Amino acid sequence: MAVSEAEAVVMEVLWHQAPRSAEEILAELGPRQGWQEGTVKSLLNRLLKKKAVAAERDGRRYLYTPLLSREKYVSQESKGLLDRLFGGRVAPLVAHFSEQRKLSKRDVAELKKLLQELDDEH
Template identity: 60%
Template sequence: MKISAAESVVMEALWRRGELTSEAIMAEVCELQGWTEGTVKVLISRLVKKKAVAVRAEGRRYHYSAALSREAYVGAESQGLLDRLFDGRLAPLVMHFSESDKLSDEDIAELKALVERIGK
């Protein structure tokens, strides 16, 4: 399932806060993004149609929650990036960042620890 950058803002609000009404979602994202109420409602509607967001009616009010876990989303987006740009391989991505001086000393230490842990 493909989620746009704008839709991911709504998803982040749901992952962070759990079940929300459309009004609560708007309170979370409108001012921050400069969006109108209509924009947020369209984004919510798209996410419901994609089955990334579940909807529950409570009287005349609707409550929305993430049906797609953040972990599943991050996994799919990460793999998509690797597939599109690096033939599905992680090492060329890391190499790209190392050659462009984008890795901090902390990043390098974390990568070394990860490789050490994986190698055991």
């Protein structure tokens, strides 16, 4: 399931707290994103069609709940990034980030720890 960048912004709100109405989502995102009610409702409709969210009637409004977990979304996005840009390999990704952004001592320590844990498993 491909979720656009704008749809992911709506999903972040729902992952943080759900269920939420379109009005509640607009109140949170409108000022920050410069979005109007129609934009939020369009994004919610797209997410409904993709089955990333569910809607339940609550009186005269709908309450939206995520069906796609944040963990699954992050996994899909990171796999897509790896496949598209680095041939599915992690090492070139880490090398790219180390060249573009200096890794902190903490980053390096965490990477070393992860590599050691992976090495211990094999």
